[in-house]
Amino acid sequence: MPELLLELFSEEIPARMQARAAEDLARSIAAALGPLAPADMQSFYGPRRIAIACSVRAGVEASRSSERGPRRNAPEQALAGFLRKHGAAREQLREEGDFWVLDKLIPGTDAADLIARQMPDVLRRFPWPKSMRWGGTSSFAWVRPLRRIVCLLDGAVVPFDLRDGDDDGHGLAAGDLTEGHRFLAPGAFAVRSAAHWLEELRARFVLADPAERRAMIEAGLHGQSGASGMTLVEDAGLLDEVAGLVEWPVVMLGRIDAAYMDLPPEVMQVSMRVNQRYFALRDADGEVAPWFAFVANIEARDGGAAIVAGNERVLRARFADARHFWDLDRAQTLESRVPALDSVVFEARLGSQGDRVRRLMQVAGIIAGEVGADADHAERAARLAKADLVTGMVGEFPELQGVMGRYYALHDGEDAPVADAVRDHYAPKGPADSVPAAPISIAVALADKIDMLAAFFAIGEKPSGSGDPFALRRAALGVIRIIRERGLRLNLGPLIADHLFRNRWGSVGPEICDFIVERLRVQMRAEGARHDVLAAVAGFAAPAYDLALLLARTDAVAAMLQTDDGANLLAGYRRAANILRIEERRDGPHDGPIATALLEQPEESRLAFKLDLIEPDVAQLIAEENFPGAMEFLASLRHALDAFFDAVTVNDARPEMRRNRLRLLARVRAAMHLAADFSKIEG
Amino acid sequence: MDAPGTRADSFQDLILRLHQFWGRQGCVILQPYDMEVGAGTFHPATTLRSLGRRAWRAAYVQPSRRPSDGRYGENPNRLQHYYQYQVIIKPSPEDAQALLLDSYRAIGLDPLLHDFRFVEDDWESPTLGAWGLGWEVWCDGMEVGQFTYFQQVGGIPVAVPSFEMTYGLERLAMYVQGVENVFDLDFNGAGVRYGDVFLRAEREYSAHNFEHADTAMLARHFADAERECASLLRERLALPAYDQCIKASHLFNLLDARGVISVAERASYIARVRALAKGCCEAWLAGEETPAHATALKD
Numbered sequence: 010m011p012e013l014l015l016e017l018f019s020e021e022i023p024a025r026m027q028a029r030a031a032e033d034l035a036r037s038i039a040a041a042l043g044p045l046a047p048a049d050m051q052s053f054y055g056p057r058r059i060a061i062a063c064s065v066r067a068g069v070e071a072s073r074s075s076e077r078g079p080r081r082n083a084p085e086q087a088l089a090g091f092l093r094k095h096g097a098a099r100e101q102l103r104e105e106g107d108f109w110v111l112d113k114l115i116p117g118t119d120a121a122d123l124i125a126r127q128m129p130d131v132l133r134r135f136p137w138p139k140s141m142r143w144g145g146t147s148s149f150a151w152v153r154p155l156r157r158i159v160c161l162l163d164g165a166v167v168p169f170d171l172r173d174g175d176d177d178g179h180g181l182a183a184g185d186l187t188e189g190h191r192f193l194a195p196g197a198f199a200v201r202s203a204a205h206w207l208e209e210l211r212a213r214f215v216l217a218d219p220a221e222r223r224a225m226i227e228a229g230l231h232g233q234s235g236a237s238g239m240t241l242v243e244d245a246g247l248l249d250e251v252a253g254l255v256e257w258p259v260v261m262l263g264r265i266d267a268a269y270m271d272l273p274p275e276v277m278q279v280s281m282r283v284n285q286r287y288f289a290l291r292d293a294d295g296e297v298a299p300w301f302a303f304v305a306n307i308e309a310r311d312g313g314a315a316i317v318a319g320n321e322r323v324l325r326a327r328f329a330d331a332r333h334f335w336d337l338d339r340a341q342t343l344e345s346r347v348p349a350l351d352s353v354v355f356e357a358r359l360g361s362q363g364d365r366v367r368r369l370m371q372v373a374g375i376i377a378g379e380v381g382a383d384a385d386h387a388e389r390a391a392r393l394a395k396a397d398l399v400t401g402m403v404g405e406f407p408e409l410q411g412v413m414g415r416y417y418a419l420h421d422g423e424d425a426p427v428a429d430a431v432r433d434h435y436a437p438k439g440p441a442d443s444v445p446a447a448p449i450s451i452a453v454a455l456a457d458k459i460d461m462l463a464a465f466f467a468i469g470e471k472p473s474g475s476g477d478p479f480a481l482r483r484a485a486l487g488v489i490r491i492i493r494e495r496g497l498r499l500n501l502g503p504l505i506a507d508h509l510f511r512n513r514w515g516s517v518g519p520e521i522c523d524f525i526v527e528r529l530r531v532q533m534r535a536e537g538a539r540h541d542v543l544a545a546v547a548g549f550a551a552p553a554y555d556l557a558l559l560l561a562r563t564d565a566v567a568a569m570l571q572t573d574d575g576a577n578l579l580a581g582y583r584r585a586a587n588i589l590r591i592e593e594r595r596d597g598p599h600d601g602p603i604a605t606a607l608l609e610q611p612e613e614s615r616l617a618f619k620l621d622l623i624e625p626d627v628a629q630l631i632a633e634e635n636f637p638g639a640m641e642f643l644a645s646l647r648h649a650l651d652a653f654f655d656a657v658t659v660n661d662a663r664p665e666m667r668r669n670r671l672r673l674l675a676r677v678r679a680a681m682h683l684a685a686d687f688s689k690i691e692g
Numbered sequence: 693m694d695a696p697g698t699r700a701d702s703f704q705d706l707i708l709r710l711h712q713f714w715g716r717q718g719c720v721i722l723q724p725y726d727m728e729v730g731a732g733t734f735h736p737a738t739t740l741r742s743l744g745r746r747a748w749r750a751a752y753v754q755p756s757r758r759p760s761d762g763r764y765g766e767n768p769n770r771l772q773h774y775y776q777y778q779v780i781i782k783p784s785p786e787d788a789q790a791l792l793l794d795s796y797r798a799i800g801l802d803p804l805l806h807d808f809r810f811v812e813d814d815w816e817s818p819t820l821g822a823w824g825l826g827w828e829v830w831c832d833g834m835e836v837g838q839f840t841y842f843q844q845v846g847g848i849p850v851a852v853p854s855f856e857m858t859y860g861l862e863r864l865a866m867y868v869q870g871v872e873n874v875f876d877l878d879f880n881g882a883g884v885r886y887g888d889v890f891l892r893a894e895r896e897y898s899a900h901n902f903e904h905a906d907t908a909m910l911a912r913h914f915a916d917a918e919r920e921c922a923s924l925l926r927e928r929l930a931l932p933a934y935d936q937c938i939k940a941s942h943l944f945n946l947l948d949a950r951g952v953i954s955v956a957e958r959a960s961y962i963a964r965v966r967a968l969a970k971g972c973c974e975a976w977l978a979g980e981e982t983p984a985h986a987t988a989l990k991d
Contacts, residue, residue, distance in 0.1 A: 020789055021827060023812035056810075139814070141825040143841050143853045145747075153825065177816075192803045254809060284835050302831065316807045319832025325872065326769055333767065348949030352954065518839040612889075 011067055011120060011163040013038075013047070014203045017132070018157040018187050019649060024253030027054040028219065033136050035061050040126040044069045046118050052204070053217040054528065058187070060217065062203035066163075068119035078102065078109035086284050093340065097384060103462060103653050121162050125169040126181070128160060132171065147171070147179045157182045157197070164201045185386045187384060189213020190257055192307060192394035214308075215256040216327065223252040229260030230302050235289050239298045242289040244282065251286055255306040263287075263321045265299045269328035275412045280327050283406060288322070310663050333402035343396040343414065343431075350395055356479075358468045363397050365460065373456035379499055380455075382448030387594070390453045393418055397431075405601035409437045437487050438454055444491045455499075458484040462503055466521050467514035485528040492556045501525065502554035509622075522554040523547075539567040545689040556568060565636030566685045574644040581650040582687050583675040588659055592671055599671040599680070608670040612656040619649040620676050627683050636684075643684055650677060699800030701880035703865045705754055710777050712750035714800040717791060719779060720754035728942040731756050731817075732858055736934055739940060739969070740976040742845050742854045748782045752863070757942065759949035762898035765891045768873035769863075772897050773890070777859040784841055784855035790913065792829065793855055800868055806831050812970030815840045819941050819965040820848035821973075824856065833854070836864050846973025847966070862886070901949045910950075914943040914961075917929055921968045930975035933987060937968040978988060 015038065022030065031054040038061055039047050045065035053060040076095060079087040081104060088109065092099060095111055102109045108245025133149065140150040149155075149171050152679050162185035186197040187206070194213035194351045196223065200206045205544035207217055216222045227248060234241050251260070269277070274289075274297045281287035281301055288302040305316050348476040359365070369391040377387035397403045399415035419425065426449045433445040434453040461484045465471065471479050492499060526547050534540035546562045569575035594598060610615045617639030624644045630639035659670045681687050698708040715721050725735040732754035733739060741748045754776050762772030766795060785791065789810070793803055801808075810827035815838065817823070840856045843849065861872050871877050875887030893968035921936035944961045947953050 021810035021812075025812070139825065141841055141843055142853050143784045144786070145745075154786075156786075180989075192808070254811065268877065306809060307804070307807055309805050309807070311805055315805045316832050319806065319867070320871075322872070323833040323868075329768065 010048070012062065013042075013065050013120075013124065014060070014062045014159060014161045014200070014206060015128075016053075016058055016157075016159040016200075017151075017155060017188055018058045018159070019151060019155045021056050022054075022059070022152050022253075022371065024598075027056075027253045028137075028249075029265050030054060030137065030152070031059045031219075034059050035063075036244065037131050037135070038063070039147055040459045041131050042124060044118075045123060047064060053207075054219055054224070054253075055215065056254060057191075057256065058217065060159075060206075065124075066118050067122065067418065069117055071117035072115045074113050074115060074680055076111045076113060077105075078111060081109060082107070088675050092600050093593075097457070103267070115381060121165070121167045124160065124162060124167045126597065127181075128169050128179075131169055131175075132158075139520070141210065144179055146177045148174075148176055149178050155179070155181060157181075157187055159185060159187050159200055159206070160667065161185060161202065179381055184666050190307075192395040192638050193257065196204050205316040216256065216258070221251055222255065222258055225250060226252055226255075226258045226260060226304055226511075229258065229304070232287055233260050233262050234302060235542070236535070237300065238293050238310075239290040239300060240295075241302065242278065242291060244288060245597070247282055247286060251304045252284065253279055255304055257306055257308070259305045259308055259313065261305055261317055261320075262290075263301050263324065265301060266321075266325050266328065269325070269332060270299055270322060272328060272331055273412075273416055273518070276331050276335065276406070277328070279406045279409055280331050281324065283408070284327050285320070287320075288557070294636075312643040314634060319480040324396060330405070331402070335404060337414070338400040339420050343393045343417050343423070344421065346396040349393060349399045352575050353398060356468075357465070359464050363396060365464075366395050368464075368508070369453065369456045370511060371511065372459060372504070373453045375507070376395060376455050376459075376499070377449070377452040378449050379504075380448055380495075380497055382452045386402065386424065386427055386449045387430070388428045388447055388458075389423070390434065391456060392454060393423065393431050394434050430454075437490055439483070440452055440486075444487075445463060446496050451491060451495060451497070455488060458507060459501075459505060460486045462488075462521050462524070463508050463512070463514060463517075465518040466524075467509065467512070471520070471524065481524075482528060485525045487530060488525060489556065490527050491561070496557065498555060500555050502550075502552045503552075506675050512562075519551060522550065525554070525556075539563065539570075541689060541691040542567045542570070542685065545669070545685040545687060548686055561634065562636045562685070564633075565640045569640040569644055570690065572630075572644065574642075574647045577651060578647040578681075579687060580683050581647065581654065582678065584654060585650070585677050586688055589671065589674055589678060592660075599668065600673045601668075601672055603672050603676065606670050607666060609666070612652045613670065614644075615674065616649045616653045616677070617673060619646060620673075620680055624680050624683070631683060639684060643681065646680070647675065656679065693822055698802075700865070700868055703861070703879045703886060704876050705881060706861065706865050706868065707775075707777065707797050710795060711751065712824070713777050713795045717749065718752040719749040719781070719971045722750050722754060724754050724983065725938075727938050728939055729754065730758055730941065730945055732776040732824070733817060734930060734941070735778065735818065738780045738854075738856065739777060739822075739845060740930070740934065740973065742782060742842050742850055742856075743848060743973055743977050744980040745851045746782075747852075748780065748854070751777070751779045754778050755934060757945070759897075759901035760944050760947070763899050764898040765779070765875065765887075765894035765936050768875070771862065771874065771890070771894060772901060773893060775863050776859040779857040780854050784852035788839070788855040788857075792837070795857075796831070796836070799864070800832060801836075807833070808965070810839070813838060818945075820845065820961050820969045822968045822969075825855075826856075831867065833865070834867055835860075836867065847970040848973055848977065893911075903948060905946050905950055907947060907950050907952045910947050911944050914940055914947070917943065918964060918968060921971070925971045925975050928975055928979065930972055930979050933968075933975060934972040937965065937972050940968055941965045 024317055031052040035052050036051050042065060047063040047065050050061060050063040078091040079691045097111050102111055134229055139151045142148060142150050142153045158181055161662060166185050167183055170182035185199045187200055189195050189210055190213055195397055197638050198209060210217050229243050278289045279288060288296040290300050290302060292298040309316055349362050350366055353362040355362045355365045373387040373391040374384045377384040397410055397417060402413050403410050411432045415428045417427035418431050426447055429447055431455045432455045433450040436454055437444045445451050452668055462481055465479050465481055470479060502522055503669040505521050509518055530540045530543045532544055543563045550559050570579060603617055608617055627639045661667045698711050711721050717787060722737055735754050737750045738983045756776050758774050759772055761770050763770045809830040811830050813823045813828040815826060822845040824840035825843040828835045829837040829839055831953060838858045842854045842856055865877050866874060875891055877886035879886050879889055910945060917936045917940040924933035944965060
């Protein structure tokens with residue numbers, strides 16, 4: 010099959026957009042060239058180009074199709090419309106039964122024609138997150154100016170251009186010319202095939218395959234640091250970004266001036282990463298090494314001496330800035346910064362960070378009592394938790410919030426657990442982040458999230474669809490993870506209700522709690538756990554919303570359903586519930602008392618007896634939070650229920666018998682519902 | 693390092709070389725605008741001339757004032773008054789990137805010895821209602837310039853996108869000269885250092901910006917400039933009106949440096965300046981399109 014190569018050569022594409030753009034290109038080509046059945050699609054991208062190579066059919070064969078038109082007796086307009094739609098004349102129609110029929114010949118196309126026809130639109134409609142106009146002659150927009158288009162079908166240029174009426178499309182037309190490295194191999198060269206393109210680019214200091222660039226950088230980073238007895242601080246995100254910033258990666262090491270080695274490691278790393286895209290290194294003991302690694306885009310004539318010197322110099326200036334903030338910030342205690350939070354807006358409708366801190370202190374103190382933390386310490390940590398937001402360092406590097414607070418708190422002589430909580434109250438910041446373990450940290454971390462949820466629900470800002478601007482899902486998940494992973498017993502219901510009440514925030518408590526339970530269900534589904542069982546017991550969450558209890562019940566129900574008795578009981582339950590649904594639609598609920606005198610068959614009596622026997626025990630065990638015990642009793646219903654269905658006809662001709670038997674089934678359902686709403690169980 | 697004798701070894705030599713280079717590209721070499729601005733973009737030669745369809749090429753040095761960046765002359769990298777070298781070419785030329793790299797060669801930075809990179813940087817000026825796409829230009833990890841293709845100015849999508857290049861002259865000179873403190877820069881190649889010229893000014897203006905500027909007066913002047921701008925716009929005098937917009941913007945920066953503007957107020961001040969800028973840009977554009985003016989400008 011013929012090979013198609015398409016390369017779009019432009020000025021530098023933002024690193025973060027390249028991978029997505031290559032995917033979008035592959036997708037839109039596949040769609041636009043559907044009739045040619047593109048296969049073996051390969052994508053390439055880098056700072057100055059995105060490209061695809063694939064194989065396509067040589068062409069599309071001519072084909073026939075028949076279109077049925079209006080009835081022969083249909084009004085004239087209907088027929089005219091049909092002819093217009095297909096661009097056909099009346100003479101081309103034939104009659105078939107009561108209908109007009111048009112036989113259409115779809116002419117064949119060869120691949121080059123189809124590609125040439127489709128490409129201008131693919132490029133015009135390319136979904137860049139943000140595109141721009143340039144020059145003075147065309148409104149064709151691209152992420153940055155597009156300079157060349159290579160489009161080859163088995164080595165031959167597929168001719169198309171971007172002209173559109175008066176618009177000259179920047180004079181861009183498909184050709185076979187591209188460019189290599191901007192400095193090491195300037196000028197254009199001709200390409201013959203995808204393999205030739207890759208090979209010639211490599212000879213001109215461009216690696217077009219992002220995976221190869223990334224692997225080369227990674228190997229270079231490990232190799233260079235390893236050769237000097239150091240290890241790399243892994244940073245996959247930075248690696249991806251850097252791979253998008255270079256066409257010809259050259260890994261180099263630079264020295265960190267000893268004068269800055271006493272800066273906190275996090276400060277050094279963030280400054281290097283955010284400002285400079287440098288990698289941090291550790292020495293053999295795991296300590297911060299006085300070196301950094303970076304990736305240049307050129308093999309310089311002097312072996313890189315000027316480049317290393319330049320980068321070292323830049324880093325000195327960066328660290329001098331950081332040192333300035335570090336010294337300045339420590340000249341003032343965190344405590345003395347707390348009042349300044351009153352003039353920092355948290356959210357226009359929710360007041361200042363100062364207001365938020367006062368709320369955090371209250372709720373952290375209360376939670377401390379519940380989780381066995383020292384309340385004074387928790388309140389102290391909450392008071393200081395946000396004070397680093399008004400320090401110079403956090404102003405410069407917002408991602409150091411909390412981290413700096415801990416350093417400054419320790420510097421001020423605050424107790425270590427308080428300082429730790431100042432740092433850790435933001436945790437877990439994401440799925441990969443660990444949850445706090447120290448009781449004070451747990452209290453403040455929970456307080457932080459509960460206040461977020463309460464505050465934003467109170468002003469009607471609950472997440473909807475994909476929109477979650479205040480990261481409330483993450484806050485809810487944080488609450489869930491802390492409770493689960495630390496095995497906490499906490500009645501979220503009253504806790505949240507009280508917090509809302511204190512702040513006159515209305516009664517959105519149940520809404521917040523149900524939101525948390527729903528996030529728990531989503532989380533369990535992601536884990537492959539029985540989220541349907543959680544949904545079945547969710548009704549028992551209110552009003553306490555003790556997640557540990559809810560999960561214990563979930564586990565017990567799920568475990569019972571795993572057993573043979575449990576599975577059969579569920580089948581029996583469903584049968585009962587089905588019958589009841591149908592019959593209750595006809596004559597309303599059948600919840601009334603059972604008449605013992607009407608139990609004529611032994612299987613009926615036995616089921617009723619069994620229910621009388623276990624119901625109080627099940628209720629009692631559940632009240633005692635002994636869910637496995639309760640489930641054991643419930644599962645023992647199975648044989649009586651099976652026997653009942655085997656022997657007894659529910660819809661007896663005698664109305665009073667029928668009613669009594671339906672009531673019996675309703676009692677089975679009610680007994681089961683003591684544990685869970687089994688109608689929500691899937692599978 | 694680079695071959696000897698090719699580097700711009702003084703601050704003024706750097707400027708002269710850039711003038712020479714961009715002058716050769718057909719740029720009108722302008723002088724700084726005679727008002728306090730925060731960046732070279734505020735010069736009417738950029739803001740207003742970037743609008744409309746007429747071709748335009750200009751380059752100039754613009755003293756830029758950022759009151760909050762003052763450090764009393766104690767920080768080796770920060771100044772409340774510094775120089776930007778500004779280039780604007782409309783429409784943006786095909787070879788803008790190549791021209792720019794040539795300009796670095798002209799001041800002695802050889803791209804075969806250094807690591808030049810174009811790193812994504814979307815530019816936006818909320819006060820001017822302007823945005824564009826482009827890059828920070830990096831040399832060995834240091835930002836040595838900002839490259840923008842203008843897309844919108846004064847809230848108006850540009851008819852013809854311009855290429856704008858801004859060099860931070862002090863920072864660039866420090867790199868070329870290998871100096872780590874701005875006040876040590878060789879100014880004229882004859883013994884005068886940057887600090888000899890500007891250190892006292894940095895101290896005094898920092899004190900003014902942070903401690904002594906009369907905020908009640910500044911707020912009054914802001915309101916005056918805003919009113920004057922509006923009344924000049926009624927007379928369709930785009931350029932004098934734009935001067936008042938520039939004034940208002942600088943007064944806002946001073947108020948901001950004095951720390952008397954709350955977050956909410958800040959947004960409202962920015963919106964007020966933007967409204968002025970928008971009015972001026974619209975008035976300028978309207979003037980460009982009047983038949984009398986268009987005839988007069990015909991060449």
